[in-house]
Amino acid sequence: MGRLDKLPPYLFAEIDAARDRAAAQGVDVVDLGVGDPDQPTPKALVDLAAAAVRLPEHHRYPPGRGDARLRRAIAGFLRRRHGVDADPESEILVLVGSKEGIAHLPLALVAEGDNVLVPDVGYPVYTEASILAGAEPRLFPLSVDRAFLPDPRVLGRLADARTRLLWLNYPNNPTGAEAGAGLYAPLAELAEARGFVLANDAAYLEVSLDGHRPVSLLEAVDHRRQRVIEFHSFSKMFNMTGWRLGFAVGNSGVVGQLARVKQSIDSGAFAALQEVAAAALAIGAADRLLVDVMKPYAQRRRAIAAALAKAGLAVFPTQATFYVWARVPAGETSLGFCGRVLRDLGVVLTPGVGFGPGGEGWFRISLTAPDDRIAVAARRLEDL
Numbered sequence: 001m002g003r004l005d006k007l008p009p010y011l012f013a014e015i016d017a018a019r020d021r022a023a024a025q026g027v028d029v030v031d032l033g034v035g036d037p038d039q040p041t042p043k044a045l046v047d048l049a050a051a052a053v054r055l056p057e058h059h060r061y062p063p064g065r066g067d068a069r070l071r072r073a074i075a076g077f078l079r080r081r082h083g084v085d086a087d088p089e090s091e092i093l094v095l096v097g098s099k100e101g102i103a104h105l106p107l108a109l110v111a112e113g114d115n116v117l118v119p120d121v122g123y124p125v126y127t128e129a130s131i132l133a134g135a136e137p138r139l140f141p142l143s144v145d146r147a148f149l150p151d152p153r154v155l156g157r158l159a160d161a162r163t164r165l166l167w168l169n170y171p172n173n174p175t176g177a178e179a180g181a182g183l184y185a186p187l188a189e190l191a192e193a194r195g196f197v198l199a200n201d202a203a204y205l206e207v208s209l210d211g212h213r214p215v216s217l218l219e220a221v222d223h224r225r226q227r228v229i230e231f232h233s234f235s236k237m238f239n240m241t242g243w244r245l246g247f248a249v250g251n252s253g254v255v256g257q258l259a260r261v262k263q264s265i266d267s268g269a270f271a272a273l274q275e276v277a278a279a280a281l282a283i284g285a286a287d288r289l290l291v292d293v294m295k296p297y298a299q300r301r302r303a304i305a306a307a308l309a310k311a312g313l314a315v316f317p318t319q320a321t322f323y324v325w326a327r328v329p330a331g332e333t334s335l336g337f338c339g340r341v342l343r344d345l346g347v348v349l350t351p352g353v354g355f356g357p358g359g360e361g362w363f364r365i366s367l368t369a370p371d372d373r374i375a376v377a378a379r380r381l382e383d384l
């Protein structure tokens with residue numbers, strides 16, 4: 001069996017097809033499925049990019065680990081916003097979107113037959129990339145009784161001598177759950193004791209309500225002593241999903257291993273865009289931009305949560321991410337429920353099982369649709 005044959009079916013393609021069929025039949029579909037911000041990239045950044053594209057120096061191959069100004073800007077941003085001290089030379093690596101680094105990390109760490117600990121529920125790339133690298137993904141449960149945080153004892157039992165990597169994702173997609181030092185510190189110790197890498201996918205670290213600050217793994221764990229790495233993204237921070245920029249930060253050994261893999265695969269992100277990203281992170285700019293980018297989500301969350309409450313559906317409370325994670329009505333499956341909502345109400349939701357078997361009984365709403373479309377969806381969902 002080839003590695004591609006081992007990949008799980010891609011549920012999201014089926015959901016897109018069902019959405020397109022409904023739209024073709026004339027249904028006014030509100031798509032709250034995929035987490036892709038509806039707002040454009042802030043105008044100041046687009047203007048900078050337009051000028052940066054014209055500079056011939058940007059038309060050549062970008063520098064290996066990323067533009068030095070951008071890596072310094074990332075270090076400054078992490079220090080100011082999260083109190084994290086990272087060396088731009090050896091502990092920061094620019095990525096072609098965080099997904100690129102997340103997908104390549106197993107290639108750096110595993111041999112055929114090794115295993116990777118992957119959260120259920122979770123972003124499908126952790127499982128897929130483990131399989132593509134020849135490793136076995138081992139699912140560990142995230143459940144509502146533990147606020148969607150893993151039980152370190154369960155992880156201790158699941159890990160064995162062939163475990164190379166443990167994936168976390170906080171703030172979490174799809175649940176919105178957040179972690180702090182109380183989880184990160186014991187898991188970093190477990191990873192250290194058993195000799196595997198602890199990775200946190202922090203693509204949503206800056207996506208939060210009303211100035212709330214979720215905690216970085218590197219605020220809680222000393223990356224100079226422990227083999228930890230964290231993945232960050234410009235995509236959701238600055239409405240830049242199409243630009244493809246992210247970065248990894250952490251232990252210099254692990255960052256170096258990932259850089260080595262990337263050397264054989266890509267030649268870095270377009271230098272003009274790296275210059276824009278550096279400007280976005282400059283002192284003062286980042287905090288102002290983030291306030292503007294995050295502003296719409298608070299009111300959208302309230303509108304959707306109120307509609308679901310009227311419909312009698314329980315929502316997992318959170319101040320992070322732009323997702324609402326809620327229970328399907330008693331007696332329905334997540335796939336059946338989301339199919340019914342698309343057919344009867346013309347609203348696209350994501351069934352919890354799209355994130356793993358542990359998502360049964362739940363569904364996800366993305367708040368990345370314009371305010372008026374969120375209002376339409378909220379009115380329809382009240383009548384569930």
Ligand SMILES: Cc1ncc(COP(=O)(O)O)c(C=O)c1O
Nearest residue numbers: 097098099123173203233235246
């Ligand atoms: C949990 C999580 N991690 C990583 C990514 C990838 O983001 P990007 O590659 O755009 O930085 C996403 C995108 O939706 C995500 O949901």
